[in-house]
Amino acid sequence: MFRGVVETVGDTSVVVVDTIAHVRAEDAGQVVMTGSHGGLSSGEYAGRAHLAAVFFNDAGIGKENAGVAALDYLSGLGIAAGAVSHESAEIGLGHETWGGVISALNPLAESAGFVRGEPVQGAVRRVFGKGGR
Amino acid sequence: MRNEVCAEIAGRRVVLMDSISLIGEADVGSIIICGSHGGTISGAFAASQPPRFVIFNDAGGGKSGAGRAAFALLDAKGIACATVSHESARIGDAEDVWLNGVISAAGDAAKTAGVRIGASVRAAVETLAGEAPTKHD
Numbered sequence: 001m002f003r004g005v006v007e008t009v010g011d012t013s014v015v016v017v018d019t020i021a022h023v024r025a026e027d028a029g030q031v032v033m034t035g036s037h038g039g040l041s042s043g044e045y046a047g048r049a050h051l052a053a054v055f056f057n058d059a060g061i062g063k064e065n066a067g068v069a070a071l072d073y074l075s076g077l078g079i080a081a082g083a084v085s086h087e088s089a090e091i092g093l094g095h096e097t098w099g100g101v102i103s104a105l106n107p108l109a110e111s112a113g114f115v116r117g118e119p120v121q122g123a124v125r126r127v128f129g130k131g132g133r
Numbered sequence: 134m135r136n137e138v139c140a141e142i143a144g145r146r147v148v149l150m151d152s153i154s155l156i157g158e159a160d161v162g163s164i165i166i167c168g169s170h171g172g173t174i175s176g177a178f179a180a181s182q183p184p185r186f187v188i189f190n191d192a193g194g195g196k197s198g199a200g201r202a203a204f205a206l207l208d209a210k211g212i213a214c215a216t217v218s219h220e221s222a223r224i225g226d227a228e229d230v231w232l233n234g235v236i237s238a239a240g241d242a243a244k245t246a247g248v249r250i251g252a253s254v255r256a257a258v259e260t261l262a263g264e265a266p267t268k269h270d
Contacts, residue, residue, distance in 0.1 A: 001174055018174045021154035037170050037192060039225025041134050041151040059170055059200070059224045060193020066223030067192070086195030092172025092202070 002094055006033075009128040012052055016094035020045040020056070027051060031124055035092040038083045038104070043070025047077045052128070053112065055120055057091040058083035058103045071106040080109040084120055135227055139166075143262035145185060149227040153178040153189070160184055164258055166234075168225040171216045176203025183212050186261040188254060190224040191216035191237045204240040213261055215239040215248055230254060 003022050007014040013030045017023060020036040028049045036042045038056030046054045054074065059067030067083070074081040084100025102116050102123060113127045136155045140147040146163040150156065153169040156178055164186045169175045171189030179187045187207070192200030200216065207214040217234030234254040248257045 001177065019154055019178075021152060035172065035174060037190075037224045039168065039223065041168055041225035044134055045152075057170075057192070057195075059190070060195060060219050062190075062193060062219030063221065063223050063229075066225060067219065069223070069225070086193050086200070088196065090172070090196045090199035090202070091170045091192045092174040092199060096196070096199075 006095070006098060009125050012128040014098065014124060016098055018092060018094045020054075023049055023051075025049050031055075031128060033094050033098040033120070035090070035094045035097055037091060038068045038070045038081070039066050040069045040073060043073040046070060046081070047074060047079065050077075051079050053080040053082070053109060053114075053124075055081070055097055055100075055102075056083045057089055057097055057100070058086050059091060060086045061104075068104040071104060071109075075106045075108055078108070080112050080114075081106045082109045082114055082120070139228075139231060142259060145262050147231075147258060149231055151225055151227045153187070156182045156184075158182055164262060166227050166231045166254060166258075168223075168227045168230060170199075170224065171201045171203045171214070172199050173202045173206060176206040176214075179203065179214070180206060180210055180212065183210065186213040186215075186243065186258065188230060188234070188236075188257070189214070189216050190219055190222060190230065190234075192224060193219045201238050204238070208240045208242055211242060213240060213243040213246060213248070215243045215257060217254060
């Protein structure tokens with residue numbers, strides 16, 4: 001199960017974790033890419049640290065939009081959050097999320113400059129890169 | 134996050150576990166209904182404390198069928214596994230899987246034991262619980 005920093009953008013590290021259960025307090029202020037679905041249980045794990053942003057796999061969205069339910073939950077905690085399409089990234093693999101295409105965003109992530117339909121890597125580099133914020 | 138025994142069927146504990154990352158020693162030989170997707174990493178968590186049967190959410194299948202990728206790993210270890218449709222149960226919510234989940238796919242061991250696509254989770258669990266013990270019991 002992978003956990004590691006894959007890139008530094010400006011002052012922000014991109015931390016890849018296959019499962020959001022492995023998020024740590026030290027990830028506060030960083031961007032996390034997880035292979036986990038964006039359901040409420042994942043939101044609980046993600047909310048344990050004040051992340052700069054977190055991206056999940058949308059798990060096909062599914063019943064009652066459960067695959068992205070964490071996005072609203074994290075809005076309430078002041079955390080920008082989004083998801084990548086389950087057709088663009090293999091669920092369970094953080095590296096795949098990092099290579100995925102954005103399918104859903106919470107209002108905080110939209111305000112930060114993320115856009116649905118674009119690859120998450122380029123978006124993170126733009127939003128968190130020099131002059132991006 | 135929910136992690137509790139909800140029933141005992143044919144002497145086996147049925148555990149509702151919102152995330153398979155919560156699995157522990159007490160879960161060996163049990164029947165686990167989890168809210169997690171059935172990707173490889175979920176299979177690895179499950180195999181660490183081998184249950185009799187584990188049911189995941191199929192996460193819509195997705196790229197390369199990743200939402201069911203755990204089957205290969207678990208079947209290789211003789212652990213019965215299945216998924217429910219992501220349209221039948223909320224991902225991350227084990228109780229919804231238990232009450233409303235519809236089986237969308239099953240590993241070889243589960244199919245051999247009689248688990249059928251389209252069955253309710255309760256029916257699939259009763260089918261498995263009635264089977265003979267495995268090497269993990």
